[in-house]
Amino acid sequence: MQIDIKYFGMLAEITGCDSEKVESEIQTVADLQKVLLDKYPDFKNKDFRIAQNQELVALETKLTGQEIAVLPPFAGG
Amino acid sequence: MSRYSRHISLQEIGREGQEKINASKVLVVGAGGLGCPVLQYLAAAGIGTIGVVDFDMVEESNLQRQILFGNTSLGRNKAAVAKEVLSNLNPTIAIHPYTEKLSPENVVSIFEAYDIIVDATDNFASRYLINDAAIVLNKPLVYGAIYKFEGQVTVFNHNNGPSYRCVFPNPPEKGTMPNCSEVGVLGVLPGIIGTLQANEVLKLVLDIGDTLSGKMYCFNALTNQSNTLRFHRNELEIEIVKARGKQFEVLDSSFFCSTDIPEIELKAIAEEDVLFIDVREYTEQPRISLENVIEIPLASLEENIESIPTHKKIIAFCKSGMRSKQAVSILKQHHILNCYSLKYGVNAFAKAELKTI
Known part of the structure; x- marks a missing residue:
């Protein structure tokens, strides 16, 4: 399954891109989180939530959508 | 209307x-x-x-x-x-x-x-x-x-x-x-x-x-x-x-206990024998070139705590006076009690016309 992933804020600085396509057979959002942490070790120091098809979802959610967004909190004002 | x-x-x-x-x-x-x-x-x-x-x-x-x-x-x-x-x-x-x-x-x-x-x-x-x-x-x-x-x-x-x-x-x-x-x-x-x-x-x-x-x-x-x-x-x-x-x-x-973190104004300490700790990042300007200033960015303060002489009054400063309060909080947690946060941060030095580079 090809997954389109969008990154925001400081996460996009770590990945070096706003978005990328990842080919994977993973099953759940938790699996996806693990893939991201393996690929980008600096994510371990960041808080983020994962959205699937424009909706923030729990880690146990089955990965169905191809459109993923990874959202960190911003503090600035 | x-x-x-x-x-x-x-x-x-x-x-x-x-x-x-x-x-x-x-x-x-x-x-x-x-x-x-x-x-x-x-x-x-x-x-x-x-x-x-x-x-x-x-x-x-x-x-x-x-x-x-x-x-x-x-x-x-x-x-x-x-x-x-x-x-x-x-x-x-x-x-x-x-x-x-x-x-x-x-x-x-x-x-x-x-x-x-x-x-x-x-x-x-x-x-x-x-x-x-x-x-x-x-x-x-x-x-x-x-x-x-x-x-x-x-x-x-x-x-x-x-x-x-x-x-x-x-x-x-x-x-x-x-x-x-x-x-x-x-x-x-x-x-x-x-x-x-x-x-x-x-x-x-x-x-x-x-x-x-x-x-x-x-x-x-x-x-x-x-x-x-x-x-x-x-x-x-x-x-x-x-x-x-x-x-x-x-x-x-x-962030919340500002009243617990002692602040001090530069004019109140200029005559005394004190040690300043600049807790800003090394890239932040202007640097203060006084002899009694040591530079330890806030993020590495805890790991360098042993190197801080404690026989003098310590004045932490940053840009505006926020990080220096965190620094004082950290110092106090390590039982360095004679320490203060510099009010108005590094700008206080400019106002006092002390030497900056």
Whole structure:
């Protein structure tokens, strides 16, 4: 399954891109989180939530959508 | 009411809607990059009572984006200047400045008098406090936050909608929290995000259109891309906050316990034998070249604590006096008790005309 992933804020600085396509057979959002942490070790120091098809979802959610967004909190004002 | 004729001529607002705006009470926490445009548009729209909370002083580096302020505002309290400027913009409304720092102790008494709260702050500790108080006092909360070229806007706690803790249940770990060293930001970005926050406030007051409740609007100024991510109420997180009630979580003592952190003015110490610790990053200017200054950025203070001589009075300083308070808090945790945070930060040296490079 090809997954389109969008990154925001400081996460996009770590990945070096706003978005990328990842080919994977993973099953759940938790699996996806693990893939991201393996690929980008600096994510371990960041808080983020994962959205699937424009909706923030729990880690146990089955990965169905191809459109993923990874959202960190911003503090600035 | 010719001041509001362009509102009144809108079918969706009319005279009745404008009266709702004039009767509403909105509290804006933070009069910085986000707060300035929020305040300007809300004052111009005729929000009848506006509260402004900000303990901070106007600095020159604020003027690139904090458009309520000018050169004559430098060194003055932001909430106080905001009241002056907004009173000129719209003398028919009431503006209440709160020049103290929002804290678990004062948040209830400040929030109680308002219908809607706007989070325009710049740190996680304040954001969680504001969120929790909004839940406990049952006030809708219009949230905006920025990072460099990107912004987020949403509405929390509206009509049993989700809260900040339903998106991010807990603040980031302390070590991962960005420090207050100057993260760059495109000046116009808080203008865009703050204006969107003002828009949400007006929709809430008028009960028209669709608000961003349950939807996080994300905007990127570089790409002009926007994404709206839906999210849901997490009853468990809300219940935890409600169970704590008005005993609000104290997230970072250095943000809230400013009275516990001793501050000192440069003129009060210039004659004494003291050791200054510059806790800014090495890249921050101007550097202070005095003999009795050592440089340890805040992030590495704990690991270097052994190297700090303790027989002198220690004065920590940073850019504005926030990080130095955290530094003093850390030093005290390590039983270095004769230490102070320098009021006004590095600028104090410039005012005292001491040698800088």
